[in-house]
Amino acid sequence: MSISVGDIYCVFVEQMQKYAACQVTSIPDAASKKSQSLISIVELDWAGETLPDEAELRQMKPLYCDFFFWNNKLDHIYVEATIPKGYIWIGNLPPLITEKSKSYGTWHVGGSFYRQWQWNQIPADKRQQFKEAAKDDTLVQIGGETIRRSTIVIHQQTMRQIHDLSELAKLPCLTRIHTAEASDPLIAYIRSNPFVNELHLDNPSRRSLDLRDTNLKRLHLNAEGVESITLNKELNQLSLWGELSPNLHIGAEEAGRWLTVTFVDSPPLHCGLEQLGALSLHKVTHVDLLPIVQSYPGLRELRLSGKPGTIANMNSTSQLAQLRLFSTQDIFGFSPDEFPNPDQLPHLTALWMDSLPVEAAKSIKTRYKKETVKGLNMSTYEAAQTGLVSQ
Template identity: 25%
Template sequence: MGGGDLSEYLSEIKRSHVVDEIKYTGTSTEILTVIENKSIITTLQWEEHHQETIDISKTNLLDFTVDVMGLKTLILNKKIKQLTFTGDLSAISDLKAEHPRKGAFLEIVLLSKTITKLPNFDLPELFSLQLQLFNIDIKEVCQYYPALKHISFWGYPGYLYNVKALKHLFSLSSIFIGDLFGYQPEDFPNPEELSSVTSIVMESIPKDVSIHIKKQFKHLYLDITKLRNEKWLEENLDNPFRMWDGRNGIPPTHFKKAFNAYKNLNSVIDSNPSPKELKVHFKAFIQVFNKLNSSKSPLETMEMDEMVVAYLELCKKAQLDTKEMQALLEKEMHL
């Protein structure tokens, strides 16, 4: 709910016997009062709340997604299973999270291109941690969240530091690492040091590391794909379409054409042409994807979304008007 009559919206929730999930954009804390009195509601996504303190301790929420902009204190209930942070995360290190179990049975999801240091929420019993950051330091993870059983770490891509410290997560059961680099085979702990681990899933990681892990951990459930060598890293670390390489349903030619279109437009922008010339090249960029979409292997929604993100980032780099360029995309793109 992002507008309209709030009281009517809340009344509808009160009357409903089937609503168990709410998406709310607004500043009224009355939404929490309603949820406290509706035990069926277990999922809440709250954006633009403008609150310094949010208390969900009297709710039955199991899944809470919250905009952290301006938030200083978050008081959680005992039952919550997943906590996801959104919005401007630059000041998230100042956030104080209170949980009756100190993080036990709780998963935190944190995806950010802006924060440079892992926040410490004082939840030493945290059960599971999902991160997507440019840099992840395992030593910090161990220091703040030593009881973790599950970790899922992604880069944009990014770098993974102090991988050897994984051996200090004594309860660790499952490991997922994707699109993170900067470590060697010898940095990864040996099987004896990861005796509690039962599964390792890795995607888009250094090739030599993957070969080492496959040899050392044959006794575990392993799923290791998209092995990357140095040449691939040099060419693709800044490629927004790098995840197309090896993705199911994406022909290798699609990956190459998308990457070449990106490189070509990037080069044009660096040559400082006139805005009129730039628009011609942006139209050509769009046409590349129109052709891919009309081929025998059309693009799925995920690929189209990734194309739009890359297009808008290039518009920003070229200092073109975002609204005008969005209108151009809508006009030229054949969906």
């Protein structure tokens, strides 16, 4: 499909259950080798349960965001000049903005619209206090240390010196906390603060962790000894390490449908995340894909990063009917015919395989070449010691 400046595309955003929209604002000079595979797009201030009609199209405007540290900022980025699967051409308007983008990113239209909506749910007075503090470098005393009022992250060293967590109220912009234990006062503080969206826990020292009614988006946790984790609705990234209990149960919204979980080497197979949306395994030594696919049949994204590592039952990937993204790095031990054909992964929009068996790389590149014309974002690279095959 040819792309023109001014084109407007819509995509259905499952988490919102609405369509979102973007506009192509520029197509860099094809004479520039660096930019000829890129276009710039801007997210639009529109969402709807159905595709827009002509009247709605003519009224579309750019989305100006002011969530957290954004201040009347456009989500205007350079992306790959291939329209991904699922994006629908709606029409063409004169470019709604003319300035050049200074940022690079990936196709994720609707993300900023959703984050702006979430921000708008926070009481206006609290949002105003956050914005004012973000510009305030006044020095305050926290746990015996002198830090700026505009500080956004607090580390374990400082947390160890705080005896009364009410001191954290001196930091209206605090969004990220690194600490050891998950004390009841800490959880209560996080529940009372709508801006704390990331928590790192190195030694929770408890068997059960309940984070309901918080506004966390990301949780990084040494889960050794933990048997129950109850997540809040808006959490979208969970990273667990340490020796996991065989009794571990994770309670998440819609059994993990909107969640990305990262494990070291291999995941627990029955932990309450039957509808998990995205799974990432790193430092893999050996993984059998079949039980993973059977335990997490709703995966839309699957990322595997080896130490390097080997894989068994690569062909079971074809059972993931909703798979959109599949990524491997330093994963070996499978033959070319074990990787599914394109018709077995009809929803695949991104296929990134770095450092994989030589023959597999060649075969995958050949079989999936035509899919790139349909919007598949593909890169396949052989292991370095045997040469390189790339798309």
